[in-house]
Amino acid sequence: MKFDKAAGPNPTDAKKIIGQPHDRLDGPLKVAGRARYAYEFHDEAPNAAYGFILGAGIAKGRITALDVAAAEKAPGVLLVMTHENAPKQRFKPGESSPQLHNPEIYHYDQAIAFVVAETFEQARAAARLIRVDYSREVGSYDLDKARATATVPTHYNGDNSDTAVGDLDAALASAPVTLEVEYRTPSQSHAMMEPHATMALWEGDRLTVYTAHQMLHWAKRDIANTLGIPQSRVRVVSNYVGGGFGSKLVGYGDLTLSALAARQLGRPVKVALTRAQIFNHTSQRSATIQRIRLGAGRDGRLTAIAHEDWSGNLPPERAGNTGAPSENACFQTRLLYAGANRMTATRQARLDLAPGYAMRAPGEAVGLLALENAMDEMAEKLGLDPVEFRILNDIQHDPEVGPERPFSNRRLVECLRLGAERFGWNRRNPKPGQMRDGDWLIGYGVASAIRDNLVTASHARVRLLPGGRLRVESAMTDIGTGSYTIMGQTAAEMLGLPLSAVEVRLGDTNFPEAAGSGGSWGANSATSGVYAACMALRAKLAARAGVNAEGVSFADGHLVSDGRRVPLADLAQDQEIQAEAGIEFGDLTKTFAQASFGAHFCEVGVDRYTAEVRVRRMLTVASCGRILNPKTARSQCLGGMTMGIGAALMEELVVDKRLGFFVNHDLAEYHVPVHADIPDLDVIFLEGDEDANSSPLKARGVGELGICGVGAAVTNAIYNATGVRVRDYPVTLDKLLEGMPIPTI
Numbered sequence: 001m002k003f004d005k006a007a008g009p010n011p012t013d014a015k016k017i018i019g020q021p022h023d024r025l026d027g028p029l030k031v032a033g034r035a036r037y038a039y040e041f042h043d044e045a046p047n048a049a050y051g052f053i054l055g056a057g058i059a060k061g062r063i064t065a066l067d068v069a070a071a072e073k074a075p076g077v078l079l080v081m082t083h084e085n086a087p088k089q090r091f092k093p094g095e096s097s098p099q100l101h102n103p104e105i106y107h108y109d110q111a112i113a114f115v116v117a118e119t120f121e122q123a124r125a126a127a128r129l130i131r132v133d134y135s136r137e138v139g140s141y142d143l144d145k146a147r148a149t150a151t152v153p154t155h156y157n158g159d160n161s162d163t164a165v166g167d168l169d170a171a172l173a174s175a176p177v178t179l180e181v182e183y184r185t186p187s188q189s190h191a192m193m194e195p196h197a198t199m200a201l202w203e204g205d206r207l208t209v210y211t212a213h214q215m216l217h218w219a220k221r222d223i224a225n226t227l228g229i230p231q232s233r234v235r236v237v238s239n240y241v242g243g244g245f246g247s248k249l250v251g252y253g254d255l256t257l258s259a260l261a262a263r264q265l266g267r268p269v270k271v272a273l274t275r276a277q278i279f280n281h282t283s284q285r286s287a288t289i290q291r292i293r294l295g296a297g298r299d300g301r302l303t304a305i306a307h308e309d310w311s312g313n314l315p316p317e318r319a320g321n322t323g324a325p326s327e328n329a330c331f332q333t334r335l336l337y338a339g340a341n342r343m344t345a346t347r348q349a350r351l352d353l354a355p356g357y358a359m360r361a362p363g364e365a366v367g368l369l370a371l372e373n374a375m376d377e378m379a380e381k382l383g384l385d386p387v388e389f390r391i392l393n394d395i396q397h398d399p400e401v402g403p404e405r406p407f408s409n410r411r412l413v414e415c416l417r418l419g420a421e422r423f424g425w426n427r428r429n430p431k432p433g434q435m436r437d438g439d440w441l442i443g444y445g446v447a448s449a450i451r452d453n454l455v456t457a458s459h460a461r462v463r464l465l466p467g468g469r470l471r472v473e474s475a476m477t478d479i480g481t482g483s484y485t486i487m488g489q490t491a492a493e494m495l496g497l498p499l500s501a502v503e504v505r506l507g508d509t510n511f512p513e514a515a516g517s518g519g520s521w522g523a524n525s526a527t528s529g530v531y532a533a534c535m536a537l538r539a540k541l542a543a544r545a546g547v548n549a550e551g552v553s554f555a556d557g558h559l560v561s562d563g564r565r566v567p568l569a570d571l572a573q574d575q576e577i578q579a580e581a582g583i584e585f586g587d588l589t590k591t592f593a594q595a596s597f598g599a600h601f602c603e604v605g606v607d608r609y610t611a612e613v614r615v616r617r618m619l620t621v622a623s624c625g626r627i628l629n630p631k632t633a634r635s636q637c638l639g640g641m642t643m644g645i646g647a648a649l650m651e652e653l654v655v656d657k658r659l660g661f662f663v664n665h666d667l668a669e670y671h672v673p674v675h676a677d678i679p680d681l682d683v684i685f686l687e688g689d690e691d692a693n694s695s696p697l698k699a700r701g702v703g704e705l706g707i708c709g710v711g712a713a714v715t716n717a718i719y720n721a722t723g724v725r726v727r728d729y730p731v732t733l734d735k736l737l738e739g740m741p742i743p744t745i
């Protein structure tokens, strides 16, 4: 089914089941420990051997000598694979992941050997016996130093070219109020709960990989490319995924090495990365430097807006299947605010660290940390309330293109106004350092949120089984987000069945290819695929009932046509009726600027003696098109807000700039917010939000919106509390304390 014009009325508008806060279908399985993750397919391979990846101890250079004799003789060892004996593999940048294919070291903890043994402990112990000699080369590990050599990235598929409209320099020169600021954000790690893990199993020349992955058809393509076998011989299973955040959009050493070793040994091989390996072996969000220039009239209207970003990465031929994207922190600035004279520019420098890759709203998540702080600084210069300043610069079309490219649905102003009212924004004192609660300095902060709305092809099969139950099958993934539930809700709504009559099976490439989970495109695209399949099934059922498909409706387990009611169970009495179809998206995202919007409001307390920051409460008002399930959508936003608090206050991969690796490679020292850090968070979705230009479901992306802008609301609140503006994320108390007055005791 092609989606190339605005969706008219359709069966999903009934919203008897869609739009309702149904509990997650997979909830009981997870609570009971019965949802199986990649490492847990014990029954399928009771004789699986265990692999352990040995990572490089240097960041850049080459292996000059390897001694594996002791490892090979160690108890239980079945195989020691290094670049000296690894099977030949193929490399296609961004679409393959060869491992151990040469003696070169591209980044610290890159795989240099793979040991397979009867037990995990034996494999790990043997790996420690391998002796390696390296010749070390000088690498580039410091974005500040590499910045001067940064260039426009040309290899990446996104639109990295500079944009410019009007005469920015003239507008800045003539603006009565201007701002020029530079912000820094650090490298960050995805830090999802489930480590990367794969079990590979060969049956003849057919490979099955049970792996933790967000995008099954990418995994299938990548492994087939790497091994040089047809995709038709690869099956990827990923029924449940314990979080991804971008880290599992691609595969790493576990995926390729388990497949290679299992083939060689004629025995299933499983491997899970240790927590410590994840930080340097996989990928990370690149650090950024961002320069923002704003110019405005005294009336507060922006006349000039410029955003440049610098990030770093390995060259694409060294970045595995990530494709070495840049962290496009300036992209949202092309769309968010009005301003006749404007520019954005993305620059990428070479860094010899683990590949920089998509993480939790790549681009916007860190771009808004800078832009929304700069907007706060500018509002203060203009003497304007930061909420009013944002509202004043709202725009209903793509500001780089003009009115011919309107937003499909943009309700940022309503988000800001409703949020301000519910939060009690009018209690804020615009002068920093004035609000107190005992020894706590209190501050309020606001930030806008925007996240691009992406949609992608997605297919599903729906089967009306004898007895009248409906089964949905799709290679979609559920990475903890609620895919099972909303896809079940869609099918139930479309066929007029209760949700309890629907079963959903996901995460297997034996099912029709689906959107996968990434870039907030999953929910909207995958439910649209279910919609297409259900439309096809409705037509088949109508034909079977001998009625015209046009006037038919489905309700209460019946097909209804001209007053005739036929139980669905009767139609499928003697044989199952199934339909498979998918959605393909045309170019409506080009005709209409499409994005989800929101506004975050935050209250912090800062200890006036120690500069300890506590977030005290936070409210997000979001506009994401139709909300398919308010419960799962709310959970997505709460997660995003929590991550935003982490970005503001604690998340940082610390680079050893001499040796070139992330030092804090565990969750004891890579800090993410825990329960004690997260107070009362609330989310409101705007009522009546339906985006007919986005999809048949009239929804937009939700998953990543919650993180976009949050960190800036936190740091703007810190400024309001203290009068100290830290432009180097995260805002840890040492940076804050320097600027705070010494309190009189």
Ligand code: MOS
Pocket: 214, 244, 245, 246, 247, 249, 358, 359, 360, 361, 362, 517, 518, 519, 520
């Ligand atoms: Mo997302 S960072 O595209 O999983």
